[in-house]
Amino acid sequence: MTSYQPNARGYYGSFGGAYIPEMLHRNIEELQANYLKIINSEAFQKEFASLLADYVGRPTPLFLARNLSEKYKARIYLKREDLCHTGAHKLNNVVGQVLLAQRLGKRHIIAETGAGQHGVATATVCALMGLRCTVFMGAKDIQRQQPNVLRMKMLGADVIAANSGSQTLKDATNEAIRYWINHPDETHYVIGSTIGPHPYPDMVARFQSVISYEIREQLLAKEGCESPNYVIACVGGGSNAAGAFYHFLSDSRVKLIGAEAAGEGIETGKTAATLTIGSEGIIHGCRTLLMQTPDGQIEEAHSVSAGLDYPGVGPLHAFLCRSQRARYYPITDAEALNAAFELSRTEGIIPALESAHALALLPKIGFEPDDIVVVNLSGRGDKDLETYRGHFLREFTCL
Amino acid sequence: MYNRITQLFERQRSSILSIFFTAGFPELNSTARIIYALEQNGVDLIEVGIPYSDPLADGPVIQETSTVALRNGMTIDTLFHQLDELSSEVHVPLILMGYLNPVLQYGMERFCQRAAKCGVSGVILPDLPLDEYEGLYRQHFEGNNLKFIFLVTPATSTDRIRRIDSISSGFIYAVSSSSTTGKEDGFSSSQVEYLERLKSMRLRNPLMVGFGIHSPETLRHAFTHVHGAIIGSAYLKCLQNNPDVAEATRTFFERLGYAGIRKSIS
Ligand SMILES: Cc1ncc(COP(=O)(O)O)c(C=O)c1O
Numbered sequence: 001m002t003s004y005q006p007n008a009r010g011y012y013g014s015f016g017g018a019y020i021p022e023m024l025h026r027n028i029e030e031l032q033a034n035y036l037k038i039i040n041s042e043a044f045q046k047e048f049a050s051l052l053a054d055y056v057g058r059p060t061p062l063f064l065a066r067n068l069s070e071k072y073k074a075r076i077y078l079k080r081e082d083l084c085h086t087g088a089h090k091l092n093n094v095v096g097q098v099l100l101a102q103r104l105g106k107r108h109i110i111a112e113t114g115a116g117q118h119g120v121a122t123a124t125v126c127a128l129m130g131l132r133c134t135v136f137m138g139a140k141d142i143q144r145q146q147p148n149v150l151r152m153k154m155l156g157a158d159v160i161a162a163n164s165g166s167q168t169l170k171d172a173t174n175e176a177i178r179y180w181i182n183h184p185d186e187t188h189y190v191i192g193s194t195i196g197p198h199p200y201p202d203m204v205a206r207f208q209s210v211i212s213y214e215i216r217e218q219l220l221a222k223e224g225c226e227s228p229n230y231v232i233a234c235v236g237g238g239s240n241a242a243g244a245f246y247h248f249l250s251d252s253r254v255k256l257i258g259a260e261a262a263g264e265g266i267e268t269g270k271t272a273a274t275l276t277i278g279s280e281g282i283i284h285g286c287r288t289l290l291m292q293t294p295d296g297q298i299e300e301a302h303s304v305s306a307g308l309d310y311p312g313v314g315p316l317h318a319f320l321c322r323s324q325r326a327r328y329y330p331i332t333d334a335e336a337l338n339a340a341f342e343l344s345r346t347e348g349i350i351p352a353l354e355s356a357h358a359l360a361l362l363p364k365i366g367f368e369p370d371d372i373v374v375v376n377l378s379g380r381g382d383k384d385l386e387t388y389r390g391h392f393l394r395e396f397t398c399l
Numbered sequence: 400m401y402n403r404i405t406q407l408f409e410r411q412r413s414s415i416l417s418i419f420f421t422a423g424f425p426e427l428n429s430t431a432r433i434i435y436a437l438e439q440n441g442v443d444l445i446e447v448g449i450p451y452s453d454p455l456a457d458g459p460v461i462q463e464t465s466t467v468a469l470r471n472g473m474t475i476d477t478l479f480h481q482l483d484e485l486s487s488e489v490h491v492p493l494i495l496m497g498y499l500n501p502v503l504q505y506g507m508e509r510f511c512q513r514a515a516k517c518g519v520s521g522v523i524l525p526d527l528p529l530d531e532y533e534g535l536y537r538q539h540f541e542g543n544n545l546k547f548i549f550l551v552t553p554a555t556s557t558d559r560i561r562r563i564d565s566i567s568s569g570f571i572y573a574v575s576s577s578s579t580t581g582k583e584d585g586f587s588s589s590q591v592e593y594l595e596r597l598k599s600m601r602l603r604n605p606l607m608v609g610f611g612i613h614s615p616e617t618l619r620h621a622f623t624h625v626h627g628a629i630i631g632s633a634y635l636k637c638l639q640n641n642p643d644v645a646e647a648t649r650t651f652f653e654r655l656g657y658a659g660i661r662k663s664i665s
Contacts, residue, residue: 009530019499021456021525022550023577025559164462165452177455182578184554282500282526283453295474296504297452 002323004249004316010198010286013322015315018197019282023181027189028197028285030104035199038103039096039206051095052210055128056084058092060211062218062374067346074367077228078349078377079215081240088352088379089208089240090121094190096207098125101188108132108183111190112176114141114169114236115307115354116148117379118192123157133157136175138168141306148383166300169236169310173284193237194314197285201242201314208243215374216247223372230365232257233376234357235275235328236307238314240378245326255327257365258317259357261303262330272301273330274313275321283312289321304333304387305353307379335360337391340381352379353387400544403492403520404569407443408605408626414664415627416618416657417444417607418634419496421464422481423473424450425642430481433638436648438491441657444607446523446629447482449475449497456525458581460632464639475505479513486518494548494569496523511539521546521569533566541568550574553593557600564602573597573608573625581632582611586620594624615656622664630655 010016010032018028038044052058060080069076081089094111101109109126111133113119119135126133135152139161142149152159165171173195180189194201194208216226231248233241235258248254263271271277271291278289283298291299291311301311320326331339336353339360344350351359355378367373381388407415420433430447437445450468454461475497482493495514502510502524514522522545527536532547540547546569551560554577564571575590576582597606608621609629621628634651641647652658 017528017531019526019528022552022555023456023574023579025552026554026556164466170453174453174455178458178579181456182582184577281503282498284455285526292500292504294504296501297469298500 002325004325006198006202010202012315012319015286015288015318016198016201017287018285019287020197020285021181024184027180027184031203032199034104035100035203038100039203044099044103048096048099052092056091056095058084058210059214059218060084062215062222064222065347068362071346072362072367073369074371074373076362077372077374079211079244079374081211081376081378082349082351082355082380086117086121086124087382088117088121089211089243090118090192091124092210092243093192093204093207093239094118094121094125097188097190097203098129098131101190102129104188106186106188108134108187109190110134110136110176110179110187111192112136112169112172113192114138114172114309115305115352116141116145116152116383117307117352119157119159120148120151120155122190123152123155126157127155134179135159136162136172136179138162138166138172140167141169141172144387145306145383146386168301168306170298170301177284193239194242194316195237195284195286195312201286201316204239205242205246205316208239209246211240211243211376212245212247215244219372227251227253228372228374230255230257230367230371230373231376232259232358232361232373234259234308234354234378235313235317236310236354237312238317240376242314242316244374244376249325256320256325257361258326258328259331259361260313260328261305261308261357262332263302263304265332266330270302271330272303272308272310274311275317275328276330278313286315288312288315288318305336305357307352307354308357329361329364331357331360337388340388341392349377350381351377352381353384355379402544402546404444404546407492408570411443412605413626414622414661415443415607417446417627417629418442419446419448419629419631420635420638421448421450421461421468422478423468423471424464424635425467425638427471427473427477428481429644430478431485432644433648434485434489436645438489440648440652442491443627444492444494446494446496446631447478449478449495449501451498451501454498456579458579458632460581460635460639464635475501475510479517482517482519489518492520493518494521494523495519499524499526507536508539511543511545515543515545519545521548523548523572525550529563529566537566548572551597552577553590560597560600560602564604567604570605570607570626571602572629573606575608575610575612578610580610583613584611586617591620591624598625615660618655618657619660622660
């Protein structure tokens with residue numbers, strides 16, 4: 001049977017590893033040597049579980065969306081990660097990593113953020129734990145995700161604009177890594193997705209795996225079986241998808257489907273559909289699929305959704321894609337925006353633009369009437385209201 | 400086999416100066432002019448930087464020069480063509496330094512063959528892991544008579560330094576502090592301690608210290624503790640301020656007081 005766990009050096013098949021300059025070697029080695037020991041310890045597990053329950057608000061509901069189900073002729077459930085404290089799945093990972101950082105004696109937490117959800121989650125947990133927090137965010141994202149910038153500041157974090165390159169998530173990640181190189185002793189870098197050098201992809205996937213753990217239990221209670229026919233999630237770096245897929249990876253009955261951001265379209269050059277058009281290379285410390293020029297320069301990604309606007313993807317997804325264990329489809333900006341409005345009007349839930357990419361797959365798959373489908377609703381849409389307003393001004397003015 | 404880096408260290412054991420520049424900056428075709436100017440000013444080694452879109456270990460100066468170089472159209476292929484043109488006239492050893500991804504896309508074996516053909520003597524790829532070098536690529540470097548230079552930092556453990564020393568060739572690049580390139584903090588006592596610790600390990604390879612060398616004092620420090628020094632950002636800054644390569648280079652060495660420092664130490 002195929003293993004979906006990385007090997008000791010952090011490889012999923014040929015993807016993963018740790019391609020870092022020597023300046024980060026000690027920090028990465030410290031994490032590699034300790035992460036499993038720490039997160040598998042009873043004390044850690046207890047504290048993690050208790051914070052997930054009482055602070056994050058887990059388990060999140062698994063909601064049978066009756067109107068969507070009727071429309072798409074299947075039993076469609078929404079895994080309500082949007083109901084996590086701070087409004088997205090990102091908090092699961094941050095709680096885990098900050099607990100780990102504390103055990104490594106780190107007093108200063110840094111993070112990169114795209115949509116601002118991971119930044120807000122990090123600022124939140126740092127406020128709770130009394131740790132210093134610095135968040136790097138692309139200058140362009142600071143413009144389009146203002147509410148989250150304000151939230152981070154209110155929570156006491158320093159928000160630093162990344163002005164290099166495309167001024168989005170990739171560049172924020174570069175700046176966070178550079179800061180870490182310059183301040184390795186006191187700092188832990190909380191990466192917000194299943195990307196980066198080993199052990200980050202595995203560590204983040206483990207912290208997010210609570211999503212599929214709960215889905216299984218909830219389905220058992222509601223449907224009398226643990227396995228859905230489909231799990232659908234959006235993929236930026238791949239953390240919410242990794243969490244939603246995790247406990248189903250070895251269960252071949254479950255079809256795993258990812259939605260990546262096509263931006264304006266995969267042929268337009270303005271896209272973030274890494275798994276569809278990317279090629280093998282190194283980005284941010286791991287070997288994976290990425291969007292690059294023939295000369296190996298990393299290309300700028302384009303997506304209306306800041307959280308998916310990334311030219312790489314986690315090595316787990318590169319592996320699942322190559323081995324065809326999971327399928328990934330590109331969803332355009334327009335399709336995602338339509339799906340966001342559809343969910344708002346049919347179920348009374350305003351989704352994050354990222355999550356809307358997953359919803360946009362519903363009309364494309366062709367379900368059997370008895371199919372049980374779980375869509376991971378990774379976040380809520382409050383942060384995206386400006387974008388929604390801009391694109392649907394007419395609909396808003398007629399309200 | 401004859402290698403210019405080996406030769407250099409056989410000939411000279413102290414006050415060795417290496418200068419890094421970003422190929423394609425300030426102009427696409429500045430490469431030859433910069434190399435001539437550096438050689439004329441008595442530089443012992445030259446590191447030719449392959450520009451990369453996402454230079455993780457670099458500070459603002461190398462980021463900016465890389466962006467300009469890429470905008471100017473620099474590629475690995477173009478660089479090799481430029482080096483082809485000058486190989487018979489240049490005697491100073493050339494080292495290519497860059498990030499792994501562009502080299503992987505070019506093809507590691509092809510890269511090594513092509514580098515050797517245009518007279519390159521060594522390569523530095525800071526994000527190539529030791530294990531991968533040993534397991535996959537070492538043969539290509541050795542087969543093409545290229546030295547592969549690894550970095551160590553103040554945080555590198557003694558065991559790891561020994562391992563790096565055992566598979567490095569040419570020299571070891573001692574990063575002066577935990578930092579990205581271009582910091583101008585000066586030398587602290589802990590840095591001096593670190594360089595002395597490295598020296599006392601009696602490694603097979605000579606030691607060159609880099610990152611943050613930017614002034615007469617820092618250069619003098621470097622020369623007193625190890626075999627030589629590497630300067631990058633400080634030189635590129637001069638080129639940023641004055642695009643006349645020959646003049647900028649001359650000014651740079653005057654300000655650095657290079658001739659005097661070298662004389663006083665040897
Ligand atoms: C709500 C939401 N969903 C999804 C993502 C994409 O990240 P990942 O692919 O790691 O889940 C983000 C990232 O910011 C997000 O905020």
